[in-house]
Amino acid sequence: MAHTVTGPFTQFGRPVYIVEALRTPIGKSHPDRGWFRDTHPNTMLAACYTALVDRTGIDPAAVQDLIIGCTAPFGEQSRNIGRNAWLQAGYPPEVPATVLDRRCGSAQTAVEMGAALIASGTHDLVIAGGVEHMGHVPIDSPAKISELYGDPWPAELRELYGFVHQGESAELIADRWHIDRDQMDTFAASSHQAAAKAIADGRFAAEMIPMQLDGQLRSTDQCVRPDTTVDTLAALKPVFRKETGRVTAGSSSPISDGAAGVLLASEEAVRRFGLRARARVVDQTTVGVDPIIMLTGPIPATRKLLERNGLSVDDIDLFEVNEAFSSVVLAWQQELRPEVDRVNVNGGAIALGHAVGATGARLVATLVAELERREADLGLVTMCCGGGLGTGTLIQRVPS
DSSP: OOOOOOOHHHHHSOOEEEEEEEEOOOEEOOTTTOTTTTOOHHHHHHHHHHHHHHHHOOOGGGOOEEEEEOSOOSGGGTTTHHHHHHHHTTOOTTSOEEEEOBTBTHHHHHHHHHHHHHHTTSOSEEEEEEEEETTTSOTTHHHHHHHHHOOSSOHHHHHHOOOOOHHHHHHHHHHHTTOOHHHHHHHHHHHHHHHHHHHHTTTTTTTBOOEEETTEEEOSOSSOOTTOOHHHHHTSOBSSSTTTOOOBGGGBOOBEEEEEEEEEEEHHHHHHTTOOOOEEEEEEEEEEOOTTTOOOTHHHHHHHHHHHTTOOGGGOSEEEEOOSBHHHHHHHHHHHOOOGGGBSBTBOHHHHOBOTTTHHHHHHHHHHHHHHHHTOOEEEEEEEETTTEEEEEEEEEOOO
16 A cells, blocks of 8 residues: 655655665675685676666666765775776766765665755766675774774763774663563574575565676575574674673674665656666655664664654555664664564575675665565665664655
């Protein structure tokens, strides 16, 4: 059933359409067994560009901007990887690019900024997405850079906030919402089981870019463990609080490599280039939360989108809530009270992996494909982000 949506894109800007949304397989960030261990991140992102062009038939010269998320723009990912990957793909140098960092929400923010450019009338055709090769540019690379060039958290800032690791923030969430170890392990096991079933049923085929990796054509995700159970997870030791902790590697998203891209278009561009609009970006938001507990942003981001569009949780057919840690989604569920069979129906980052700079666009790709498969109407993507941020995007399927 269609819902009446009155978001700001309807009221104040031009409609913004998702024409295509694709992603690479997600690989483990492992020096010996990771599928992308011998792959430059340019190649990962270039594969997304190429697939978007090939599947839509769009003239690459017609793209007016490339907006790419990446949380560690150092080394191989430095010097504007959005631009470098475009040139490596052999596309016109006249198309500009930029790279942004909103921590885990980087690629989702890239999609939202692309949508805003189109809604404002600035552009008609934008590719947005993200990339992260955590195997080549480790998650602790900012700390190593800080040793050379200075601490981003000087004494004056540390006096205001006692910053902690995200894993400790996941523990703090479990404290506040009274989430126990068994609940987190049960959620993590269900993520693997749902992802394994989705793979077996071919549900990711519409969003997947097959790639020649590790000597084979890969068209699925490396991190999923179909044999994961609550019992196998119960054997793992806590990672962040050694003695009293509840968060383990099993209830955390694995360090991963991957890229994703979304082709966004105005109504005029859809007509001019003969494109098929698959979905519409209805509304979007970003919120700030306490930078210590840090990972609660999906709760106010979801509420904000629902309230200003006159919607209830029951109006949303599908939710994609990023599984940085089990406790993040479990706390969100406690607060929003959705029907759980509408949340992360094909598993999430705990099973699939979390290539942090790319995940937001991956979630959009997964949501759009599943809305189409179910012929559902409304979906909502939301993510927690390091430093105390939350992103949210409301998406409506365009009937074919």
